[in-house]
Amino acid sequence: MSVTPLVVDLKRGSLDDGTGIRSVLFFKGCPLRCVWCHNPEAISPKAQLQRNPEACVGCRTCEQVCPRGVARSGAHPEERSDCLLCGLCARRCPAGARRLVGQALPVDEVVAQLLEDEPFYRRSGGGVTLSGGEPTQYPVFSGQIAAAMRGHGVHVLLETCGHFAWRAFAEHLLPHLDTVYFDLKLADPDAHRTYCGRDNALIHENLQRLVEDARVELLPRVPLIPGITDSQENLKALGELIRRVGLERVSLMPYNPLWLSKRRGLGMELPYEHAEWMSAETVAACEDAMRGLGLTAG
Numbered sequence: 371m372s373v374t375p376l377v378v379d380l381k382r383g384s385l386d387d388g389t390g391i392r393s394v395l396f397f398k399g400c401p402l403r404c405v406w407c408h409n410p411e412a413i414s415p416k417a418q419l420q421r422n423p424e425a426c427v428g429c430r431t432c433e434q435v436c437p438r439g440v441a442r443s444g445a446h447p448e449e450r451s452d453c454l455l456c457g458l459c460a461r462r463c464p465a466g467a468r469r470l471v472g473q474a475l476p477v478d479e480v481v482a483q484l485l486e487d488e489p490f491y492r493r494s495g496g497g498v499t500l501s502g503g504e505p506t507q508y509p510v511f512s513g514q515i516a517a518a519m520r521g522h523g524v525h526v527l528l529e530t531c532g533h534f535a536w537r538a539f540a541e542h543l544l545p546h547l548d549t550v551y552f553d554l555k556l557a558d559p560d561a562h563r564t565y566c567g568r569d570n571a572l573i574h575e576n577l578q579r580l581v582e583d584a585r586v587e588l589l590p591r592v593p594l595i596p597g598i599t600d601s602q603e604n605l606k607a608l609g610e611l612i613r614r615v616g617l618e619r620v621s622l623m624p625y626n627p628l629w630l631s632k633r634r635g636l637g638m639e640l641p642y643e644h645a646e647w648m649s650a651e652t653v654a655a656c657e658d659a660m661r662g663l664g665l666t667a668g
């Protein structure tokens with residue numbers, strides 16, 4: 371069955387999600403529940419209202435236009451269960467302090483928007499990145515976009531949490547990919563279940579399958595989360611797994627705390643809180659742990 375997903379954003383001109391200049395399509399919906407998720411607006415597959423109280427200028431337009439009497443200025447509490455998700459407050463807010471996250475876009479429209487930057491991709495060695503959320507949750511939809519891009523000679527990169535049904539992925543999406551960034555978080559299955567909502571068995575199986583398939587360039591990535599994934603023990607175990615499947619490179623992603631305000635703005639609980647940026651010394655120690663196993667780390 372083909373499911374039309376909601377899209378969080380189509381970000382153009384990105385320099386962070388692969389080589390060169392890229393457009394990044396962020397899907398809404400993820401099978402994992404990582405307590406540190408840096409894109410909390412992409413966890414739920416449903417539309418959500420996101421507030422940014424720091425941008426609010428206190429005009430109270432949102433309160434005046436809200437048909438349910440839900441909207442409140444600034445950081446005043448709202449009864450979200452009564453919200454219709456009509457988006458009126460977001461459209462009328464003069465400060466961009468409210469946003470309705472989650473838009474249903476047809477494939478043709480997404481492709482047309484992505485192709486607008488095709489000259490930049492070509493000149494910079496960039497392309498299109500499918501991210502999220504989890505694009506593999508929608509293999510037909512994301513596969514159609516990837517196929518259209520490849521048809522125009524555009525490089526396509528997938529960022530994935532690795533938890534997906536292999537058969538549908540291999541049939542619809544994999545044939546149209548050039549590169550996969552594959553996230554690994556915790557080597558211990560129980561810790562993975564505790565901090566990410568599911569164990570890691572399927573993720574490790576899919577990593578092995580992708581290596582054996584050998585069709586795409588594959589880069590494992592590890593988010594460095596203070597007190598959770600950045601222990602020497604976990605990094606050593608993940609590094610050994612990466613070596614065991616036959617890969618030689620790993621990308622380490624240093625922690626940043628910017629997700630905290632996004633999560634608060636969505637009215638979500640904070641199951642984990644760490645407000646400091648990761649120091650260069652900590653990142654270097656993590657890289658050393660991977661290099662000690664013979665991996666190229668950066």
Ligand code: SF4
Nearest residue numbers: 426427430432443463
């Ligand atoms: S409309 Fe926007 S700026 Fe005005 S009170 Fe509401 S959130 Fe604040």
Ligand code: SF4
Nearest residue numbers: 436453454456457459
């Ligand atoms: S999305 Fe609609 S119902 Fe919800 S707070 Fe805004 S105006 Fe009110």
